[in-house]
Amino acid sequence: MDPLIFLCQRIPLPPQKGDKIRSFAVLRHLARTRNLHVGCFIDDPADWDHVEALRHYCTDVCCIPLDKTIGKLRSLTGLVRGKSLSEPYFHDLRLAQWVDSVLKTHHPRAAFVYSSVMAQYIPRQGPMRPERVVMDFVDVDSDKWRQYAEAQAWPMNQIYRRESKKLFAFDRDVCAWTDASVFVSPAEATLFRTMVPEHADKIHAISNGIDLGHFTPSTDFPSPFEAATHPIVFTGSMDYWPNIDAVRWFANEIFPTVATTVPSARFVIVGANPTREVLDLAKQPGITVTGRVADVRPYLSHAAVAVAPMRVARGIQNKVLEAMAMGRVVVTTSQGWEGINAKPGQDLLVEDSAADLARATLRALTDPEMAAMGAAARACMVGAYGWDDKLAAYERLLTA
Numbered sequence: 001m002d003p004l005i006f007l008c009q010r011i012p013l014p015p016q017k018g019d020k021i022r023s024f025a026v027l028r029h030l031a032r033t034r035n036l037h038v039g040c041f042i043d044d045p046a047d048w049d050h051v052e053a054l055r056h057y058c059t060d061v062c063c064i065p066l067d068k069t070i071g072k073l074r075s076l077t078g079l080v081r082g083k084s085l086s087e088p089y090f091h092d093l094r095l096a097q098w099v100d101s102v103l104k105t106h107h108p109r110a111a112f113v114y115s116s117v118m119a120q121y122i123p124r125q126g127p128m129r130p131e132r133v134v135m136d137f138v139d140v141d142s143d144k145w146r147q148y149a150e151a152q153a154w155p156m157n158q159i160y161r162r163e164s165k166k167l168f169a170f171d172r173d174v175c176a177w178t179d180a181s182v183f184v185s186p187a188e189a190t191l192f193r194t195m196v197p198e199h200a201d202k203i204h205a206i207s208n209g210i211d212l213g214h215f216t217p218s219t220d221f222p223s224p225f226e227a228a229t230h231p232i233v234f235t236g237s238m239d240y241w242p243n244i245d246a247v248r249w250f251a252n253e254i255f256p257t258v259a260t261t262v263p264s265a266r267f268v269i270v271g272a273n274p275t276r277e278v279l280d281l282a283k284q285p286g287i288t289v290t291g292r293v294a295d296v297r298p299y300l301s302h303a304a305v306a307v308a309p310m311r312v313a314r315g316i317q318n319k320v321l322e323a324m325a326m327g328r329v330v331v332t333t334s335q336g337w338e339g340i341n342a343k344p345g346q347d348l349l350v351e352d353s354a355a356d357l358a359r360a361t362l363r364a365l366t367d368p369e370m371a372a373m374g375a376a377a378r379a380c381m382v383g384a385y386g387w388d389d390k391l392a393a394y395e396r397l398l399t400a
Contacts, residue, residue, distance in 0.1 A: 005103070026112065084169075140191050189205035305330075306319070316338075
């Protein structure tokens, strides 16, 4: 089988969060027909337990530890060098040496790069450059930093605004020298085409899929909740600022209205690495913070409603896809819905103000007709979010 070098900013296992779900789906597919040389970082100590499982799919694996504190200190060199902070954060000499060795020894025809910061390891030109380089940006991250800047006060808004500009300059250059640029939705691809019109023909949209056999309402799980309660579930990595913002907003401005009308309602925040500000939400009546769980499916299976009150987001929210695949009624915002081929009012509920989100959540909790929306959500996922056509699209780009 032909060799392929596969670079991603985090180990693709376990596939339990947004970036890992997509990278693992692509990796597992490519491993069927290629000898994969996988280079990645590990920034969560728990992920070291999954390195051996990763080796099952690969000819060669290079996992580099990434200490977040050291990474942040290293990123400051970007201020001196006129670069984004993200580039030095994800730069490591050991990984660079491993990539050079793979390119010199195995001469892979193709490279798959997941997250633009990993493109710094692939030569732009010359005899060691793979013949075909496919860059999966996933999201327009520079625009996410712009959103951060708008949501924060000085001085962080200035830092985030600079990062948006510098990262866009870097991403534009990566798009210029790679052979294909992939984004997770038509909306993301269209946005990047408007920003980089000279390379519009290189820019493609490949949506995320969902493992419909794994996330299915037909599996019977024991309930993790108290009896006679109505759980409102949010899932996601709880050290990620957009998720932190979402649960704080829901807990402080939306849930109190819901709990007044439905006293048995409980807001359950499910996800690893909750920050102190997230943990503090559990001090409020009716709110639970689980921390890391082995499997989110029991929580979704027994949720009365799933919520994704995102105010800052880019790309596709996997938490929405997973809840819909489980047949749950989802209440989200326009930001949470963006990029998902689902009809508001039929497949999910979409509102943007705190008052409207509270009303939608109450409707999901109390209206018996909402069961039909859960069924419609599952049908929507089955109809449009299997992986086969997405993986075939990656194949076409890698073999063009």
